[in-house]
Amino acid sequence: MTSPIPKPVTPASPVDQSLLYPSPYKEFWHAFAQNKGAVMGLAFMCLVVFCALFAPWVAPHNPSEQYRDFLLTPPVWLEGGTWQFILGTDELGRDLLSRLIQGARLSLLIGLSSVVMSLIPGILLGLLAGFFPNFIGPSIMRLMDVMLALPSLLLAVAIVAILGPGLINTVIAIAIVSLPSYVRLTRAAVMGELNRDYVTAARLAGAGLPRLMFVTVLPNCMAPLIVQATLSFSSAILDAAALGFLGLGVQPPTPEWGTMLASARDYIERAWWVVSLPGLTILLSVLAINLMGDGLRDALDPKLKNAA
Amino acid sequence: MSLLQINNLNVRFGDAHAVPVVDGLDLAVDAGEILAIVGESGSGKSVTMMALMGLIDAPGRITADALTFDGTDMLKLSGRQRRKVVGKDIAMVFQDPMTALNPSYTVGYQIEEVLRQHLGLKGKAARQRALELLKKVEIPAAESRLDAYPHQLSGGMSQRVAIAMAIAGEPKLLIADEPTTALDVTIQAQIMELLVNLQKERNMALILITHDLAVVAETAKRVCVMYAGQAVEVGQVPELFDVPAHPYSEALLAAIPEHSIGAERLATLPGIVPGRYDRPDGCLLSPRCPYVQDNCRRQRPPLDPQAHSLVRCFYPLNQEVA
Numbered sequence: 001m002t003s004p005i006p007k008p009v010t011p012a013s014p015v016d017q018s019l020l021y022p023s024p025y026k027e028f029w030h031a032f033a034q035n036k037g038a039v040m041g042l043a044f045m046c047l048v049v050f051c052a053l054f055a056p057w058v059a060p061h062n063p064s065e066q067y068r069d070f071l072l073t074p075p076v077w078l079e080g081g082t083w084q085f086i087l088g089t090d091e092l093g094r095d096l097l098s099r100l101i102q103g104a105r106l107s108l109l110i111g112l113s114s115v116v117m118s119l120i121p122g123i124l125l126g127l128l129a130g131f132f133p134n135f136i137g138p139s140i141m142r143l144m145d146v147m148l149a150l151p152s153l154l155l156a157v158a159i160v161a162i163l164g165p166g167l168i169n170t171v172i173a174i175a176i177v178s179l180p181s182y183v184r185l186t187r188a189a190v191m192g193e194l195n196r197d198y199v200t201a202a203r204l205a206g207a208g209l210p211r212l213m214f215v216t217v218l219p220n221c222m223a224p225l226i227v228q229a230t231l232s233f234s235s236a237i238l239d240a241a242a243l244g245f246l247g248l249g250v251q252p253p254t255p256e257w258g259t260m261l262a263s264a265r266d267y268i269e270r271a272w273w274v275v276s277l278p279g280l281t282i283l284l285s286v287l288a289i290n291l292m293g294d295g296l297r298d299a300l301d302p303k304l305k306n307a308a
Numbered sequence: 309m310s311l312l313q314i315n316n317l318n319v320r321f322g323d324a325h326a327v328p329v330v331d332g333l334d335l336a337v338d339a340g341e342i343l344a345i346v347g348e349s350g351s352g353k354s355v356t357m358m359a360l361m362g363l364i365d366a367p368g369r370i371t372a373d374a375l376t377f378d379g380t381d382m383l384k385l386s387g388r389q390r391r392k393v394v395g396k397d398i399a400m401v402f403q404d405p406m407t408a409l410n411p412s413y414t415v416g417y418q419i420e421e422v423l424r425q426h427l428g429l430k431g432k433a434a435r436q437r438a439l440e441l442l443k444k445v446e447i448p449a450a451e452s453r454l455d456a457y458p459h460q461l462s463g464g465m466s467q468r469v470a471i472a473m474a475i476a477g478e479p480k481l482l483i484a485d486e487p488t489t490a491l492d493v494t495i496q497a498q499i500m501e502l503l504v505n506l507q508k509e510r511n512m513a514l515i516l517i518t519h520d521l522a523v524v525a526e527t528a529k530r531v532c533v534m535y536a537g538q539a540v541e542v543g544q545v546p547e548l549f550d551v552p553a554h555p556y557s558e559a560l561l562a563a564i565p566e567h568s569i570g571a572e573r574l575a576t577l578p579g580i581v582p583g584r585y586d587r588p589d590g591c592l593l594s595p596r597c598p599y600v601q602d603n604c605r606r607q608r609p610p611l612d613p614q615a616h617s618l619v620r621c622f623y624p625l626n627q628e629v630a
Contacts, residue, residue: 021456201470204398205421205473216410220411
């Protein structure tokens with residue numbers, strides 16, 4: 001006879017369960033969830049990513065539509081605000097909330113693509129530098145030292161000035177500026193791993209150079225690189241905003257957080273929200289990503305746990 | 309014909325005039341034999357094995373009259389050909405099991421990788437064989453360990469996995485480089501027993517690099533005592549322990565703590581292994597040797613057959629025993 005209510009499935013025997021190892025993802029999530037700030041950062045970033053992905057449906061208005069009757073309307077909680085424009089409008093009567101949501105798209109795109117564009121060459125150069133310490137390594141590292149010696153924003157401005165302003169050139173400029181940190185980080189990690197016995201064992205087992213580089217050593221160097229990638233994601237957003245503010249980044253009327261700041265700075269005394277809200281958005285996103293990066297670092301590298 | 313034949317092996321780091329790290333070493337290992345190489349740190353034990361496997365990178369230079377393994381001249385092999393031999397027919401177990409496994413991959417994956425590379429086993433067959441290997445090295449609950457990452461295993465367990473990986477390619481020669489140094493005493497005995505059992509079962513040759521003379525006495529058939537890159541005495545096991553002919557072998561044996569029970573201090577040989585800049589002209593042991601004579605300081609003795617063993621000394625000890 002079968003009982004009508006199915007019993008909750010219990011593990012066959014407790015001994016079997018204790019012998020199973022937790023999957024690395026579960027272990028990672030457990031360590032990550034310990035850090036409350038990181039979880040909050042993750043939650044905020046999820047919200048931003050959601051807004052960016054579904055911007056046309058989330059945003060209440062078309063970000064480029066100019067409501068000529070509602071120039072510089074204050075946010076809804078201030079006197080004179082209306083529910084039609086929750087965060088108010090800018091100097092041309094465009095809805096700020098919609099522009100911020102649309103801007104998230106661009107900022108995330110810039111962050112992501114510039115990280116990818118500097119991460120991949122950075123890892124390649126770093127691996128080369130670590131594996132060939134005689135000639136190639138020092139040449140690469142000296143080049144990176146030269147790039148680090150220039151102030152990063154100045155370098156980015158110079159690159160954009162050469163290539164011309166625009167979205168793609170902004171991304172390229174930011175990618176070039178953040179390249180040296182990836183190269184140095186990869187090289188340091190590679191050099192640490194190369195002295196380990198498992199690398200000798202892999203050579204012994206017949207691994208060739210490409211296999212040693214990408215299959216044996218690289219996965220063990222990923223922890224600091226993932227952390228650096230998150231942190232430079234935030235600095236890419238900042239740099240893009242700075243370039244936009246200087247008029248060298250994304251060109252109007254495309255809504256981008258830095259460009260929005262720049263075009264609104266004349267109204268800072270009359271309508272503070274036009275400047276403050278994009279600034280606040282940048283601040284919160286960068287803060288969230290940095291908190292997330294800290295959490296990642298703690299979870300991926302137990303040696304650094306609770307370090308300052 | 310020996311499985312492994314090394315004649316006059318020299319390894320230098322730097323130009324041809326640099327001080328050799330391995331100096332004119334002759335060594336032969338037969339199939340199914342256990343050879344122990346003993347000597348203090350820096351005497352060239354590990355470098356010899358690295359040279360054999362072609363793992364010495366520039367600026368290291370290897371020269372040898374002969375370096376043959378199983379009839380193949382290891383010096384003439386290209387990188388690709390060498391990779392086919394090394395890892396399959398010659399395998400190695402390392403000193404520190406905690407760094408000998410790749411932290412990014414599961415134990416099962418790492419064993420299967422060797423099987424795929426050298427035996428061409430794939431998928432289920434590879435996994436099945438990996439499981440058999442883990443059982444062979446006496447890992448409890450082997451099924452669940454296949455999916456374990458190295459950091460989830462203890463030192464002794466990791467060393468067993470490392471041994472399983474080493475024997476995965478059915479090697480003819482297994483090199484164990486201080487396999488028990490990083491483990492605690494109870495585990496040491498188990499690992500040594502495992503190695504010796506595997507050696508007997510598969511009739512593979514085993515080169516055991518160690519400073520643990522007790523391990524040597526129990527397991528090895530022949531011993532090569534190395535000092536400053538040279539073999540100073542090569543002999544059979546009970547004889548070399550009973551009647552050491554080279555002063556350095558004698559000093560090594562006297563340094564075992566059990567020999568100093570009741571004494572105020574442990575027996576030691578004063579001084580250190582000569583380095584790059586203080587290499588003596590004569591016998592390399594002459595600055596430290598208690599029996600040193602004048603000609604020891606001027607000439608280097610050759611490795612000559614004496615009463616019980618090959619000895620590199622002008623005045624070998626314990627020769628009166630017939």
